[in-house]
Amino acid sequence: MPLGASLPACRTIARRGRAPGAAARNHGAAERISCVTGRPGGRRPAGRKTRKGTERPLKDTSVDLATLDLDRHAFFFDFDGTLAEFTNRPQDASISDRLRDDLLRLSERTGGAVAIISGRGRSEINERLGEVIPVAGLHGVEFPDPAESDDPDRARRVAAVRPLLEPLRTLTEAHPGSVLEDKGEGLALHWRAVPMAEAAMTEAATRALADLGDGWIIQPGKFVAEIRPRGADKGTALRRFLAVPPFAGRRPVAFGDDLNDLPMLRAAREAGGIAVAMGERDMPADVHLPGPAALALWLERRLAA
Numbered sequence: 001m002p003l004g005a006s007l008p009a010c011r012t013i014a015r016r017g018r019a020p021g022a023a024a025r026n027h028g029a030a031e032r033i034s035c036v037t038g039r040p041g042g043r044r045p046a047g048r049k050t051r052k053g054t055e056r057p058l059k060d061t062s063v064d065l066a067t068l069d070l071d072r073h074a075f076f077f078d079f080d081g082t083l084a085e086f087t088n089r090p091q092d093a094s095i096s097d098r099l100r101d102d103l104l105r106l107s108e109r110t111g112g113a114v115a116i117i118s119g120r121g122r123s124e125i126n127e128r129l130g131e132v133i134p135v136a137g138l139h140g141v142e143f144p145d146p147a148e149s150d151d152p153d154r155a156r157r158v159a160a161v162r163p164l165l166e167p168l169r170t171l172t173e174a175h176p177g178s179v180l181e182d183k184g185e186g187l188a189l190h191w192r193a194v195p196m197a198e199a200a201m202t203e204a205a206t207r208a209l210a211d212l213g214d215g216w217i218i219q220p221g222k223f224v225a226e227i228r229p230r231g232a233d234k235g236t237a238l239r240r241f242l243a244v245p246p247f248a249g250r251r252p253v254a255f256g257d258d259l260n261d262l263p264m265l266r267a268a269r270e271a272g273g274i275a276v277a278m279g280e281r282d283m284p285a286d287v288h289l290p291g292p293a294a295l296a297l298w299l300e301r302r303l304a305a
């Protein structure tokens with residue numbers, strides 16, 4: 001059954017695939033893509049009890065991803081956990097040639113109204129996508145605007161992070177499998193391969209934040225604690241894209257999987273658009289997709305329609 005038929009017909013779902021055997025648990029089972037309408041604010045409908053793993057009726061409105069008008073929408077994608085499957089080491093994450101080609105085709109079909117909004121640095125995304133799709137990096141700290149590239153604060157932020165790297169590298173060496181990611185104007189500690197290291201990692205991140213002082217925050221995520229400059233977030237990045245052609249005047253559709261994507265999903269909805277939550281994290285959104293494989297299949301079929 002084509003995805004174009006399966007999504008609008010999706011009337012119930014085991015919530016985010018948490019029921020045993022549900023499609024959402026298996027990111028490779030793209031044929032069994034499911035969707036649910038969102039719960040703005042994460043609230044359940046009043047008077048209706050919902051347990052994990054039970055089917056829940058759709059709310060009043062549903063979003064049909066299969067027939068989104070490519071002439072009227074703009075598309076914003078997070079990278080890790082949204083376009084790319086998670087890997088134990090962030091440097092190993094990648095997307096298939098097919099998905100990269102489809103993103104380019106989507107960009108062409110929308111007049112260029114496709115952007116990546118990632119917590120990674122712009123250069124890392126550009127390496128993987130070939131610099132043909134605009135990228136906001138470091139949660140919007142890096143933006144593809146030449147006027148921003150001479151930001152005088154950038155060098156100061158990069159310098160502030162340098163002294164933290166060596167002690168944190170020592171920490172990750174003491175927890176084999178954990179990874180310190182140097183993001184230039186920030187850093188991230190990853191422990192996906194060693195969940196037992198979480199306490200040590202979060203403690204170290206808290207200490208590092210105290211050393212940096214004001215102007216920095218910890219951005220929690222899935223098996224990661226990231227330290228980044230305060231101010232920008234993925235929501236501000238989406239709004240900046242929407243303010244300029246070819247994004248201006250289009251309804252945004254934002255795809256994200258983690259807590260750091262919430263400002264972007266919220267900004268999309270506030271702009272009259274659609275929020276798509278990826279994976280199992282319980283996030284308020286209009287649509288939920290089980291993972292990158294499902295997104296890739298949706299894109300493939302939407303472009304073929």
Ligand SMILES: [Mg+2]
Binds near residue numbers: 078080082256257
């Ligand atoms: Mg992500």
